[in-house]
Amino acid sequence: MSLFKQPKIRTRFAPSPTGYLHVGSLRTALYSYLFAKQKKGKFILRIEDTDQTRAVNGAVENLLQALTWAGLTVDEGIIEKNGKTAEKGRFGPYKQSERLKIYQKYAQKLLKTGQAYYCFCSPSRLETLRHQQEQVKQPTRYDGHCRHLSEEEINQKLKTNQSRVIRMKVPENQTLEFTDGVRGQLTFNTKDIDDQILIKSDGYPTYHLASVVDDHLMGISHIIRGEEWLSSTPKHILLYLALAWPVPNFVHLPLLLNPDKSKLSKRQGDVAVEDYRRQGYLPEALINFVALLGWNPGTDQELFSLAELIEKFNLNKINKSGAIFDLKKLDWMNSQYLKKIAPARFAELAKPFLQKRFPQFDFNNQQIPLAEILALEQTRISRLDQLGTETEFFFNAELTYPPELLIWKKSSAAATRKNLTLLTERLVNCPETDWTIAKLEEQIKQLITANNLTNGELLWPMRVALTGQAKSPPPFEVAMILGPERTLKRLTIASKKLAE
Ligand code: GLU
Numbered sequence: 001m002s003l004f005k006q007p008k009i010r011t012r013f014a015p016s017p018t019g020y021l022h023v024g025s026l027r028t029a030l031y032s033y034l035f036a037k038q039k040k041g042k043f044i045l046r047i048e049d050t051d052q053t054r055a056v057n058g059a060v061e062n063l064l065q066a067l068t069w070a071g072l073t074v075d076e077g078i079i080e081k082n083g084k085t086a087e088k089g090r091f092g093p094y095k096q097s098e099r100l101k102i103y104q105k106y107a108q109k110l111l112k113t114g115q116a117y118y119c120f121c122s123p124s125r126l127e128t129l130r131h132q133q134e135q136v137k138q139p140t141r142y143d144g145h146c147r148h149l150s151e152e153e154i155n156q157k158l159k160t161n162q163s164r165v166i167r168m169k170v171p172e173n174q175t176l177e178f179t180d181g182v183r184g185q186l187t188f189n190t191k192d193i194d195d196q197i198l199i200k201s202d203g204y205p206t207y208h209l210a211s212v213v214d215d216h217l218m219g220i221s222h223i224i225r226g227e228e229w230l231s232s233t234p235k236h237i238l239l240y241l242a243l244a245w246p247v248p249n250f251v252h253l254p255l256l257l258n259p260d261k262s263k264l265s266k267r268q269g270d271v272a273v274e275d276y277r278r279q280g281y282l283p284e285a286l287i288n289f290v291a292l293l294g295w296n297p298g299t300d301q302e303l304f305s306l307a308e309l310i311e312k313f314n315l316n317k318i319n320k321s322g323a324i325f326d327l328k329k330l331d332w333m334n335s336q337y338l339k340k341i342a343p344a345r346f347a348e349l350a351k352p353f354l355q356k357r358f359p360q361f362d363f364n365n366q367q368i369p370l371a372e373i374l375a376l377e378q379t380r381i382s383r384l385d386q387l388g389t390e391t392e393f394f395f396n397a398e399l400t401y402p403p404e405l406l407i408w409k410k411s412s413a414a415a416t417r418k419n420l421t422l423l424t425e426r427l428v429n430c431p432e433t434d435w436t437i438a439k440l441e442e443q444i445k446q447l448i449t450a451n452n453l454t455n456g457e458l459l460w461p462m463r464v465a466l467t468g469q470a471k472s473p474p475p476f477e478v479a480m481i482l483g484p485e486r487t488l489k490r491l492t493i494a495s496k497k498l499a500e
Helices: 023-038 059-070 100-112 123-135 151-159 207-217 227-242 273-278 283-291 306-312 327-340 343-357 370-377 384-395 413-428 437-450 455-467 475-499
Strands: 010-013 042-045 076-081 084-088 116-119 165-168 175-180 184-189 197-199 222-226 249-253
Touching: 010 023, 010 222, 023 042, 023 059, 023 222, 023 249, 023 273, 023 283, 023 306, 059 076, 059 084, 059 273, 059 283, 100 116, 100 165, 100 197, 100 207, 116 151, 165 227, 175 227, 175 249, 197 207, 207 227, 222 227, 227 249, 273 283, 283 306, 283 327, 343 370, 343 384, 370 384, 370 475, 384 475, 413 437, 413 455, 413 475, 437 455, 437 475, 455 475
Parallel strands: 010 042, 042 076, 222 249
Antiparallel strands: 076 084, 116 165, 165 197, 175 184
């Protein structure tokens, strides 16, 4: 045991409440969570809601619901308590909109030490400036117009309450270095950094000031976030230095890409965790999938429980290159998890999907052989929302399919009809006690051999007659679930279709 106190690991997930949890943000939250848990540290949820123009009702609740569903428990910050949002921890408030005074205090401090200044430039001046810079193909940035106003001028403008912002006085031409957990050592020069706004004209802080102040005051040791924030990091480092605060560790995660390597976006598919939940992905499958977007343990293992991820995750082994969001892989993973869960849990998860698809049935009614139907499907589907189509044959009274579908390969309508008749005759005489999967299979296989048929010549039309589909669970199982009456009726209908 070390004699010295180890620095506490504290990570945070700091979403802006946009109304939904993006799967990319789920990965950011997951990596922050895994690292904190592995190091016996704390995982904190802070809400970055300083952009009042983007406020969405119920957004924080949705976020928490999605995190809870995914199994990521927040240790500190905004938490869910009895279905409502609450706060936990000594460093609150954890919503930035409730911390405005704190940001003002540090902005004032920076003004006092000459590391920030008031800027009174009007939006139209800034617009003209931007326009001019664009025309001569210069980077668009503030030109420092208010950097050197005299104290008198400033006081005069403040007295008359002129609209203003507070900007950071970025030091001129300094080289700084920092080490990113993924990209390694990075160097930047302050001449490339704009005098960023710290406090906006409405008195709210910008993201830069608020996140630096909060990460410091909340004792965050590792800032794990998406690569899109990498360009903000030099600005943040300057703020840490200006405030004489220690610089935390930064880890910028690679982008998530569509299979065509474009940035994962709403246009190409679903991006909200809620969308995946609605389609019937299990939280453990989505978490497993997302964990491997940008990290892998270096072995062949692909399936990990959350506990295993906590154990094996390695923050030092995150890839630099973008990670492809491959839905086929997610489907495969989900099917693996669906196969493994207990039938009782499968039934609980399946019921709402079935109820929605077949509202005319009551799925809590014991008369539906739900356990048998689900036992057939549990190993076949890769998403719960496929259950509706997969089980239609059972719930729909009439099947619609083209008669040709009944005909096996090179067989003919007449031969298929004849085989269906043979089958019907055999099953009509089958005593109710023999209506089990094993006995049905035995009898039908005998029938095939006795009549010199191939399996396909009899089992194919049987499958289509009973399910209306080319792909279905084995026909014996289907016949067993349908029972003698419905089975025989469907075989008769199929024969008739072929005669038409
Ligand atoms: N509020 C930012 C977001 O919406 C957080 C960026 C960060 O983690 O610093 O993603």
